[in-house]
Amino acid sequence: MTYVDGFVCAVPAANKEAYRKHAADALPLFKEFGATRMVECWGDDVPDGKVTDFKGSVKAEEGEVVVFSWMEYPDKATRDAAGEKMMSDPRMAAMGASMPFDGKRMIYGGFEPIVDQDLGGAMGYADGYLVPVPHGNREAYRVIAEKAAEVFKDHGATRVVEAWGHDLPDGKVTDYKMAVQAKDDENTVFSWVEWPSKQARDDGWKKVMEDARMKTPPADMPFDGQRMIYGGFSPIVDA
Template sequence: MTYVEGFLTPVPTAKKDAYVAHANEAVPLFKEFGATRMVEAWGEDVARGKLNDLWMAVNAAEDETVVFSWIEYPDKATRDAAVQRIMTDPRMEEVGKSMPFDGKRMMWGGFDSVSDAGRGTGTGYVDGVVVPIAGNARDAYASFSRAVADPFIEHGALRVMDAVADDVSRGEHTDFFRAVLAEGEEVPAFGWVEWPDKATRDAGWEKVMADERMNGQDAPFDGKRMIFGGFTPIVDA
């Protein structure tokens, strides 16, 4: 199944155009290295939380915006080979010189998909989510993800993807473990819902929450530490 490299990045709001240019500069290289898709999504509806949230995850300042992004690979082997190319290709070094954000607070990691429903074609809005799950709850999370995907697709979503941490490191400043306040053997899960536009997403969420199939789903994670938000794609290649 698809292997995902997930990212959360704090970007100065005033540097949005520079960030888009920077991302587009990297696209052909990632494609050459084996990526099948690269998406950068700009925070539009990112709520503040009581325990944690996407803002706190990257220590975002008031004049910054949280960017939720991912790169898809056909498998882990392709992704691992791409990482080696990224670390050694001089062209990537040149791209890195123009980063319009604080790379020390960007977090990333490799996630293995456990559920992938629908197709990401015509995406105009994205709900991004990161949750903590028990280290032995991968199968339960996969079952839960597959069960809730159907109502989302039927109520307007284009695609629902859920992936579990496979190669996610602890960071010096920020990381996915701290983002979800992971406890003990818990690991982060990274996922998203793709919609054609925000209006469809808003209407779809109302229908999903009212769908009786959602009532019997026992989420295998602590929803109080789930962090999420709505994003508009600014790069989708």
């Protein structure tokens, strides 16, 4: 089964090209270590929330942009082996010494996909989500997410992934639990929807919102939507 490492970080807007180059330069190493895909997405439509939002999740400061990114591996064993190699490889240490962002506020963790519907095709835009879900509602969440994925695909999305938190370390400054204000009995889901372009996403969302299949009463939702984090992102690295 595939495995995903998910990341959220805050990058100074002025460092966009430096960040893109930093990520692109690291790509050959991650592939060498076993990653099958690396995606870095620059915040484009990241709204402020009343309870939680992407900016708050990484304590973004004035002039910083939220980056939503993920790494895909063929399985958890490959991901774990890659992590060990990263920790011991001097090339990674050298790259870590010159990061164009504050790594202390970066959120990271490992996730197990429970929904992965893929029509294929190049990605031109992505919607990213972080969702607090009670551990006991995992299957209920998977069922409703599977149905929603069909709606997104019917209206132009090319891939929908819902990944269940599996290896989420506690952080001193930021982490996935703090991001969604997760309670003791809740987990965090890392999710994204891929679109061919931003225009396709904007057009598709209008149809999704009007689709009767998305009219689920709040009481029937297996998670607290008020603490769900969401935003739109433009890919700057996808290989």
